[in-house]
Amino acid sequence: MSVRWKDLRLTGWGRGPASAAQAARPERASAAAEALAAARGEGAALFARGAGRSYGDAAQLSGGRALLTARLDRILAFDAATARVECEAGVTFRALLDTFVPRGFVPPVSPGTAFVTVGGAIAADVHGKNHDRHGSFGDHVDWIDMLLADGRIVRTGPDAEPELFRATLGGMGLSGMILRAGFRLLPGSPALAVHARRIANLEEFFAAFAAARDSATYSVGWVDALARGRSLGRGIFETAEFAAGGAAAPARKPLPVPFDLPAFALSGPSVRAFNEIYWRRVPSAGREDVRALDAFFYPLDRLSDWHRLYGRRGFYQFQSVVPDGAALPAVRAMLETVASGGNASFLAVLKTLGSEGRGFLSFPMRGVTLALDIPRSAGADELMKKLERISCDAGGRIYLAKDAVMSPETFRATYPGLPAFEAALQRLDPAGRFATDQSRRLAIGGRAA
Secondary structure, X not given: OOOOOEEEEXXXXXXXXXXXXXXXXXXXXXXXXXXXXXXXXXXXXXXXEOOOOOOOOOOOOOOOEEEEOOOOOOEEEEEOOOOEEEEEOOOEHHHHHHHHHHHOEEOOOOOOOOOOEHHHHHHHOOOOOOHHHHOOHHHHEEEEEEEOOOOOEEEEEOOEOHHHHHHHOOOOOOOOEEEEEEXXXXXXXXEEEEEEEEEOXXXXXXXXXXXXXXXXXXXXXXXXXXXXXXXXXXXXXXXXXXXXXXXXXXXXXXXXXXXXXXXXXXXXXXXXXXXXXXXXOOOOOOEEEEEEHHHHHOHHHHEEOHHHHHOOOOEEEEEEEEEHHHHHHHHHHHHHHHHHOOOOOOOEEEEEEOOOOOOOOOOOOOEEEEEEEEEOOOOHHHHHHHHHHHHHHOOOEEOOXXXXXXXXXXXXXXXXXXXXXXXHHHHHOOOOXXXXXXXXXXXXXXXXX
């Protein structure tokens, strides 16, 4: 069967610069291998793309070939006794929830949207609101079937091709194409008992996380990124546990964002007004309620195409993790930098992370992570550089799944597993067949754009 390529223009979720590529949608592993062979025969580099939910340029390649995993979406097996599931790379977290929550199981770790694929979760080694308790997604993966650059399909795991396994967890798709995976679910219920309370400032936030870190299953903070002075870092802190026998209101149907918002909608006064209302929605005495999983795990999924809120120019998302000892001054410096600039951010999320991930390029370390949306307006690039510098100087690192502008120098200085990763790529893919715009921008393996 001949491979059918279709011309596409692809961007990340942040709607940054598009890259033109030719794409194929294989329905079977054999078709993916055929497409790889065709690209290799033409000397073309290629990459695998799932749902396109990475924010920057990690799932696009100008002039390359894209292998789309949307049709590799089958759940293959499940063992309720061991909670182990086997599925193809294109299965989404939405499908996992719909299939397994009624049976009393949940994904062990979930990113901020249900539309991420299993392949994408492995490639980014995603973390969630329970990292202190359950680590990142890669900590629950037993094995991965990979299509390698030389056309072989190899099963890898902690004890089988371990170098390939570590290069794949968090490796952003550069070690090969993820075809299938086996991983463990956790017991859970359709609802969560959530406790929310207002936080007055950043010091109070850090104290709240410290108190909850060893006890709460899920914890997360929304931060008013424009608050200043004594209110710097104010926000809402939430912890959650599965509700035994509890009933939650059904998840609401997503509301459409029918058009790109104009720039003035995200001006400082508009975002300050929104943040004030959002902060006061939680009573001063706090609030407890029972919430559907979707409402707690994926609040932004309530709006389909929510990235249109940032207009046609799109936005950056900056996310870094800073080790515990340096976290408070570094996060304070980041919030002061954002609050004093002209790029209003109404989405700012604070979480704590636990142990290091198993991948060479896994993002987590024990520390505090701050995520900020930055509209692509005047001064945004300079603001991103300032935030990058603060993170780097504090011993932190930037999340590759969110990155769009990090410098190669910062990347090399903050990811200690990079030399081992590049050594693995030299063995697995010496010709650099698997590549992305991000890997070329960061000169991974010495292959600059």
